[in-house]
Amino acid sequence: MKSHFKTLIFFLLIFLVSSVNVMAVATPPEINAEGSVLMDASTGEILFSKNPNKVLEPASTTKVLTAIITLENCDLNEEVAVKEDFTKIDGTTIGLLKGDIVTVRDLLLGLLLESGNDAANALACHISSSTDKFAVLMNKKAKEIGAVNSNFKNPSGLPNPKHLTTAHDLALIMNEAIKNKTYLELSKVMLHEIKIKNDSSRTIWVNNKNHMINKNSKYYYKYTIAGKNGYTTKANHTYTIAAENNGHILIAAYLNALDKNQNFKDMKTVFDYGFNNFYFSSMYKKGQEVDSIKVGHDLTIPLIASKDVDYVIPNEDKNNVNTRIELEHKNLKRASFDKGDVILKGTVYLNDKELCKLDLCAGTSRHYTIKEDIDYFFKDNEKNLIIGASIGGVVLLIALTLVIETRKKKKRKKRLLEITTSIPKVEDNKLKKRRRRRKD
Structure with missing residues (x-):
């Protein structure tokens, strides 16, 4: 009896300890930043947040957007003539002088690794002739990305009362940046020598200041794939970073963190919270047949997903997942299309909640003619x-x-x-003959 009682107590204790651990891990982290977001890169879903839409200054995390616009408008081997000395620019610089000729690639590395404001200005002037005109491109691109609560006044992130963003917007901007393979490659460079093309006697060395990607740093986080930190006395410490674990990417952004060292620790805590407590899965892969539709009388067209559709849910819900797709009502009876053309839109649902819209492509071609209707009419x-x-x-x-x-x-x-009618005529003739005889 005692042994059974001890066994029961043992398993009860294990259950309680396990429950306590799960609750402890699942509790959202406490962080020192004023604004913060942890976002799932594939779905855009927010897994953790603290004042996600509070407008704050981004400092040098601004340079992520500057890099996006540069990569969209320039070739890496383009040569840039620097228009101003670094001594005339506030904040961090890499040491460029007026008249220096360097490549776009060198300037991007100076921008992202060393956070050079002179590199930012040189790129902006090369693309738009002035930093003010470049800011117009920045705001346009921010709106396209969905960063609608942001406003940018310069390419570097120097203080300006109207130069503002939110943690959520900053995460969206980083998510856009990592879609570019070149951006990811540049972000992982640890050390780079910039050679001045018109002055072989001068070189500039730049080092990667993103400590979470540097294996020699005490803040190294093995899942980091890109990141950019910033600081001004007004903005305090800012940071945006992307991490990948088992093929899944999370984006984190911090604004107005008072303690720089704690900020790096908080980043790890938040990423671990996301990777350990949420289940990431793929519902559809780009190119996968997700459904089919009957067109005309006896022709069935496969419907192909135009993009990946992923979802993220808390671990405790991963065994209770219901997914479905609803097709729009559209008459394709007399439609013509080629294989790969978008012919329908679908609405994807996860546990009866709308997850996203999905363009559906034709799995086979179909070219309609009136003869088809005639043939089907006689056949049917x-x-x-x-x-x-x-x-x-x-x-x-x-x-x-x-x-x-x-x-x-x-x-x-x-x-x-x-x-x-012929009989009366015969009788008339006989009478006439008789009358003639009488007269005679």
Whole structure:
């Protein structure tokens, strides 16, 4: 009896300890930043947040957006003539002088690794002729990305009362940046030598200041794939970073963190919270057949996903997942399309909640002609047409018979009439002869 009681107590304790651990891990982390977001890169879903839409200054995390615009508008080997000395620019610089000629790639590395404000200005002026005009491109791009609560006044992140963003917007901007393979490659460079093309006596060395990607740093986080930190006395410490674990990417962003060292620790804590407490899965892969639709009479067209559709849910819900897709109502009876064309839109649901819209592509080509309808009409109505033709034949036969009989009757009637009308004429002739004889 005692042994059974001890066994029961043992398992009860294990259960309680396990429950406590799960609760402890699942509790959202406490962080020192004023604004913060942890976002799932594939779905955009927010897994953790603290004042995610509070407008704050981004400092040098601004340079992520500057890099995005540069990569969209320039070739890495383009040569840039620097228009101002670094001594005339506030904040961190890499040491560029007016007249220096360097490549776009060198300037991007100076921008992302060393956070050079002179590199930022050089790129902005190369693309738009001035930093003010470049800011117009920045705001346009931010809106396209979905960062609608941001406003940028310069390419570097120097303090300006109107130069603002939110943790959520900053995460969206980083998520856009990591879609570019070149951006990811540049972000992982640890050390780089910039050679001044018009002055071989000068070189500039730049080091990666993203400590979480540097294996020699005490803040190294093995899942980090890209990141950019920033600081001004007004913005305090800012940071945006991307991490990948088992093929899944999370984005984190921090604004107005007072303690720089604690900020790096908080980053790890938040990423671990996301990777350990949420289940990431793929519902559809780009190119996968997700459904089919009947077109015309007997033609079935496979419907192909135009993009990956992923979802993220808390670990405790991963065994209770229901997914479905609803197709829009659209008449494709007389539509023509090629394989790969978008022909329908679908609405994807996760546990009866709308997850996303999905363009659906044709799995095969189809080119409609009126002949198709004619062929299908005869095929679908073959029995009816045979019966109709048979009935029509009988009716036609009867009609012909009636016509023939009618004509025969008319002929007989006409002949009879002719006979009838000829008899009085014969009698008249006899009477005339008799009268003549009498006279004689």
